[in-house]
Amino acid sequence: MGGSDPESAVSSEQTPAPDILESLIESGLHEIEREPIGLLLSGFSAGLDIGFGPLLMAVLLTLSDGAYGDLGTELLLASAYSVGFIFVIIARSELFTEHTTLAVMPVLDGQVSFDKLTRVWGLVWASNIVGGAVFTAFIVTLMPNLGVASPEAFGTIAHKLVDHDLRWLFVAAILAGWLMGLVAWLVTAAQETTSRLLIIWLVTASIGILHLPHSIAGNVEVLFGVFVSPAVSVVDYVMFLSLATIGNAVGGVVFVALLKYGHVVRGGG
Template identity: 75%
Template sequence: MTSQNVLASLIESGVHEMNREWSGLALSGFSAGLDIGFGPLMMAVILTLSDGGYGDLGTELLLASVYSIGFMFVILGRSELFTEHTTLAVIPVLDGQASAQQLSRLWGVVYVGNIVGGFIFTLLVVVLMPGLGVVSPEAFGTIANKLVSHEPEWLFVGGVFAGWLMGLLAWLITAAQETTSRLIIVLIVTGTIGLLHLPHSIAGNVEVLFGLIMSTSVTPLDYLVFLALATVGNAVGGAVFVALLKYGHVVRGGN
């Protein structure tokens, strides 16, 4: 598939999503917020059952791999994820086929759905999982602290890189032709986010909520600062480093 074809497909998808009923977008965003939580949950299970931890290469690679599970569920299941739309929904605006108001509506509905879905998933895990004996409260706190222990400027810059990678993911998934290749792309890109511990606003929402509810070391202020800076960083990364640059080079004849 040529770069022009990829761009045309992204524009078509973005316009389609902007024209959907808000209730459909909200339900899709809610579903994505639920599904993506399986990645952070599996990370907590691995940390509970493994003798290793952060800093151990084998454990880090395994954690990055299971982090990708939630993204596979969301992306291959065609649910709406805010961080994909930092590129997907921006390109139709750049092309003049959608307005900034439509973009704001899409971002707002999908984002709220993602956050609420992640909150409900977290509550379900907190209520149901301890009885199974496969995950400990300490593991949830360890995962959350890995994100909130950084300085605010790192959260923003790290969020930019995470948004950049998610924008690339949206572009590459559109270019890929087969389910197997799409699975590999999701594993590589989101596994990179997990291995670098970059702040992804939607998956990180679940990670930090786990720590807020299950650990005394994470405060409501920690959660709000993380969510705000990660969200803004993700939006900048996807919109500037992928949507703007790739749209610019394709419409100027790049192939």
């Protein structure tokens, strides 16, 4: 009597890599062909929603006041950081750092031009940044009345990103873009919402606990610092946003899009 091979059973439940790639290409084509106003509205919504992560971080940092110790506090903050990403990705709003992998796939497959890719990147990035800025301004205006997060907490979060030399900022941004590219790949491979939630939490909490610069979430984090901390300047913000954006794009394109596409079309998976 032949029993079923456990390894084969597990393999049959996994989404084959060629299917993941095909799904990413289809999704990328859909987004590239969308009307600009649709991309802008979705990107603006993502910029707003992702701000809840940094806001919750500031609230937890204020309320905990170190009561959980360094490790406990860092784990709490990393989990709070992931909340904004869960809101954005599960809602399928447009996030620039996902598009550094998603929108690149149809270009690598020869189905769209590089000009269309840069158009999508520009629209999504700009709307993400504006959405984050609006969220930040809204919260800073309400902050004295909310009474749940101190200005010092927002300043502490901002300094975690800007108190580094520029070379570290760029290299760390590559790592963040790499991880976000993996989110796009893994969420496409996952077949259940629970699995997707776990993947998003695991990857984005890793970005949070490592304090890696994510251009869109970090836009909110550092802008909070500009508003409430005299030690965080507009120059700090501009340098952060520039290097984080370029580094995120390099990480998503080189370490996920190019490598995943290359190995799958050559028989991988």
